[in-house]
Amino acid sequence: MGKKSGQAAPEAGGIKIICENRKARHNYILEDKFEAGIVLQGTEVKSLRAAQAGLQDAYAIFKGVELYLLNCSITEYKQGSHANHEPLRTRKLLLNRSELDKLWTKTETRGYSIVPTKMYFRKGIAKVEIALGKGKKTIDKRQTTKDREAKRQMDRLRKSVSR
Numbered sequence: 001m002g003k004k005s006g007q008a009a010p011e012a013g014g015i016k017i018i019c020e021n022r023k024a025r026h027n028y029i030l031e032d033k034f035e036a037g038i039v040l041q042g043t044e045v046k047s048l049r050a051a052q053a054g055l056q057d058a059y060a061i062f063k064g065v066e067l068y069l070l071n072c073s074i075t076e077y078k079q080g081s082h083a084n085h086e087p088l089r090t091r092k093l094l095l096n097r098s099e100l101d102k103l104w105t106k107t108e109t110r111g112y113s114i115v116p117t118k119m120y121f122r123k124g125i126a127k128v129e130i131a132l133g134k135g136k137k138t139i140d141k142r143q144t145t146k147d148r149e150a151k152r153q154m155d156r157l158r159k160s161v162s163r
Contacts, residue, residue, distance in 0.1 A: 016121040018048050021055035024115045026141060028133030033117070034103070036128050037094035038069065041085045043077035048126055053119055060093060060114035060130055062104060067093040069116060069128065093128060106132050 024030065040048070047053065052075035060069050069091045076084045095103070106112045111134065118129040136144070 014123055018051050018119040018121065018126075019053045019055055020118050021058065021116055023056060024117050024131070024133065026136075026144070028113065028115055028131075028135055029140070030115070030117065030131040030133045031112075032102070032106075033129055033131045034095060034099055035122075036067070036130055038119075038126050038128050039092040039094065040126055043080040043083070043085050044074050045126065046077045046080075047074050047085075048119070048121070055116045055119060058116045060116060062107070065100065065104075067095060067100060067103065067114070069093050072116065072119075072128075093130070103132065 054073040056073075058069060058072040060067055062068075071088060072091060073087050074085070076087055103114060107114060112132045113135065115131050115133040116128050117131050120127055120129070
């Protein structure tokens with residue numbers, strides 16, 4: 001879900017990261033990134049402030065000319081009443097028309113997916129970082145792992161030689 005401590009971690013530049021989708025880099029080749037606002041209910045914001053969210057299986061799709069975030073899990077607010085939100089409800093994303101047009105053309109004509117990579121607060125407002133991603137095949141994932149291991153081995157050798 002979120003951070004282990006249950007609180008969003010403060011970061012430089014007034015950004016508090018709520019959660020990250022680390023599997024996105026493993027499953028997709030990520031290209032363009034966009035910052036989108038997100039339409040939330042009151043209890044959702046309170047749950048996000050407690051870092052109770054997850055982006056593991058989340059994705060974004062177009063419905064008409066608007067972009068929506070699906071399968072983003074925001075846990076119900078513990079002190080919420082009967083007016084509490086649904087954890088997996090569909091949420092509208094807010095972007096400029098030019099950004100929406102760019103995303104639309106890439107997803108419809110070139111086979112890209114829109115993947116949320118990070119959720120955070122910037123100046124007190126909840127934001128979602130989304131990226132255009134092309135799915136990796138199994139062999140691509142293996143090659144990425146091999147490259148990462150080779151880089152680690154080279155770093156270890158450099159460190160031992162410099163001593």
